[in-house]
Amino acid sequence: MATFRTSQPVSPIDAGRPHVVLVGLPGSGKTTVGEGVATALGRPFLDLDREIERREGMPVTQIFGERGEYAFRQLERALTEELKDVGGMILSPGGGWIASPENVLLLRPPARFIYLRVRLETAIKRLGPQRSTRPLLVRPDPLGELRRLYEARKNAYEASDDSVDTERLSAAQVIEAVTELVRRAGAA
Ligand code: S3P
Numbered sequence: 001m002a003t004f005r006t007s008q009p010v011s012p013i014d015a016g017r018p019h020v021v022l023v024g025l026p027g028s029g030k031t032t033v034g035e036g037v038a039t040a041l042g043r044p045f046l047d048l049d050r051e052i053e054r055r056e057g058m059p060v061t062q063i064f065g066e067r068g069e070y071a072f073r074q075l076e077r078a079l080t081e082e083l084k085d086v087g088g089m090i091l092s093p094g095g096g097w098i099a100s101p102e103n104v105l106l107l108r109p110p111a112r113f114i115y116l117r118v119r120l121e122t123a124i125k126r127l128g129p130q131r132s133t134r135p136l137l138v139r140p141d142p143l144g145e146l147r148r149l150y151e152a153r154k155n156a157y158e159a160s161d162d163s164v165d166t167e168r169l170s171a172a173q174v175i176e177a178v179t180e181l182v183r184r185a186g187a188a
Helices: 030-041 048-056 060-067 069-083 101-107 120-133 142-158 171-184
Strands: 020-023 045-047 090-092 112-117 162-165
Touching: 020 030, 020 171, 030 045, 030 090, 030 171, 045 048, 048 060, 048 069, 060 069, 060 120, 069 101, 112 171, 120 142, 162 171
Parallel strands: 020 090, 020 112, 045 090, 112 162
Antiparallel strands: none
16 A cells, blocks of 8 residues: 555545545645644545655645646646545645546545635635745736636536535634534545
8 A cells, every 4th residue: 555644544445434535726725624624533634735745855836847737747646546545534635636537536436525615815815925835826917827727627626525615714614614514424
């Protein structure tokens, strides 16, 4: 079995305890919420970007800059292939992961997808200086870029099993809402 750097041990795939995948735009809170939900449920958490950075020994921005976006997408795909053989994790892929239908098909079924909704303006605000670590948003018109990404991805995001509107909620409240959805779905 592949080794992932997670807080809890990773178990083999189990249809009764599928992965939970948090999807949404950059700035929707996938990493913070994923960590919180994993802690609440005692499940292993994996942020795919962080895992790719750890394995490649360089930040995502550098991978984009030196090898190009296509190379990064291949790393995302390879990691996703490893994840299809294990189960029960809380996963936070980057916002563009869902744009490759192959990634989705590798995990779902049985994985459960939860979409974290956020307004574009709020997402940019939440990212703050962290926007400089998102190569696709280091452009003269970041809001316009995010809108373009959203338009291209919204149908895929909307095809999730559940969604949480994060707009008026604190991170703690979103964590609670997602944890509840996972528990209610019997996937905990
Ligand atoms: C991307 C989002 C980023 C990261 C990469 C590409 C995207 O992750 O994977 O910069 O295509 O939207 P976050 O969603 O965590 O910002």
